[in-house]
Amino acid sequence: MIPVFKPSIKRKEMDALLSTLVSDYKEAENNNNDLLKALAGYLKFEPGALLRDYSTAIHVALNAFGLGAGSKVLISALSPSSYIKEFEKLSITAVYADVDISTGCINSEELERLKDSGIDGVVLYSPVGISPDYSLFSDLDVPVILDITTTIGCSISDEEDSWAPDVIILRMELQDIITSGEGVAIFAGNKKILSALRRVITDLPGTAFLLNMHAAMGLIQLDSLEHFIERRREIADVFEKSLLKGHHKSFYPSSDIIRNYPSFFVVLNSPFKEIIRYARKNGIMVELAFTDTAMAIDPKLSEQCPNANSLHLRTAVFPLYPGLGSRNTLTIARLLSTLP
Numbered sequence: 001m002i003p004v005f006k007p008s009i010k011r012k013e014m015d016a017l018l019s020t021l022v023s024d025y026k027e028a029e030n031n032n033n034d035l036l037k038a039l040a041g042y043l044k045f046e047p048g049a050l051l052r053d054y055s056t057a058i059h060v061a062l063n064a065f066g067l068g069a070g071s072k073v074l075i076s077a078l079s080p081s082s083y084i085k086e087f088e089k090l091s092i093t094a095v096y097a098d099v100d101i102s103t104g105c106i107n108s109e110e111l112e113r114l115k116d117s118g119i120d121g122v123v124l125y126s127p128v129g130i131s132p133d134y135s136l137f138s139d140l141d142v143p144v145i146l147d148i149t150t151t152i153g154c155s156i157s158d159e160e161d162s163w164a165p166d167v168i169i170l171r172m173e174l175q176d177i178i179t180s181g182e183g184v185a186i187f188a189g190n191k192k193i194l195s196a197l198r199r200v201i202t203d204l205p206g207t208a209f210l211l212n213m214h215a216a217m218g219l220i221q222l223d224s225l226e227h228f229i230e231r232r233r234e235i236a237d238v239f240e241k242s243l244l245k246g247h248h249k250s251f252y253p254s255s256d257i258i259r260n261y262p263s264f265f266v267v268l269n270s271p272f273k274e275i276i277r278y279a280r281k282n283g284i285m286v287e288l289a290f291t292d293t294a295m296a297i298d299p300k301l302s303e304q305c306p307n308a309n310s311l312h313l314r315t316a317v318f319p320l321y322p323g324l325g326s327r328n329t330l331t332i333a334r335l336l337s338t339l340p
Helices: 011-022 031-043 054-064 081-089 108-114 191-201 212-223 225-243 272-281 306-314 326-337
Strands: 046-051 072-076 093-097 121-125 144-147 167-171 184-188 264-267 315-318
Touching (some): 031 167, 031 184, 046 054, 046 191, 054 081, 054 144, 054 167, 093 108, 184 191, 225 264, 225 326
Parallel strands (some): 072 093, 072 121, 121 144
Antiparallel strands (some): 264 315
């Protein structure tokens, strides 16, 4: 069976991990900082920290702005549930925004309606690798947390010189575009915010930070990042052409922008159980896409965010990763063109 997710880890990443394990600590202790500086240079943001888990990074970002009891934060209904769980811990009220049915990003009309409702912050997350229109957020006078887990490499485009988010989060788990085996990187949009981040980071226990061996893997991954991203786009081009032969749809940016493909997402016009049976019969694993989102854990959102609810119920995720291979790529492409 072709799995839905498979990390792009090769021999050189494992060699880097093992070398770190067997090295003297003093030789390996700079790996963590090296990866952080390399990522910061690539992304052109201020280096914050490399942490071991996603929830800790979200906690740091929220606390850096003093967001807590009584605060209201705008967030897409298709954002990861980890954000909502951290909101609950800090007694933050989530102000949910519906999404654009074609991109999965916060709906611009929703943003206009909600941004004057007394919000104290915004979380931007792109569930399918399509960056939102950053110009919509350039005039906000509240902190913006940008999660670039699915959009690294295309997270800031023409607006790069005129707008920057306040805090940037990059998850690097096994299923992500860049992986260090586990962990997450957090950055600041400027030096003033970096100071606020570091005040929170200083209070974290030593166990909160990414291990050196994972940082060593991440450094190797970063060297191959452009290749990984381009390979994903090449495979997606084949898949999208195949999908056009049937009656199902994918996600497409509203303008001619470069996007990423963390996986291949299909908005189904047939029952998911029928699709999953057909895919498994052909040796391909398929999953529902948005099972770990705010939408999935809060049933009240079904009426409040109808577009997100529709996508939550009808979107399947198919395998797409650099190591898929030409044979598996063609197998999936044939399947996509003949989906019931």
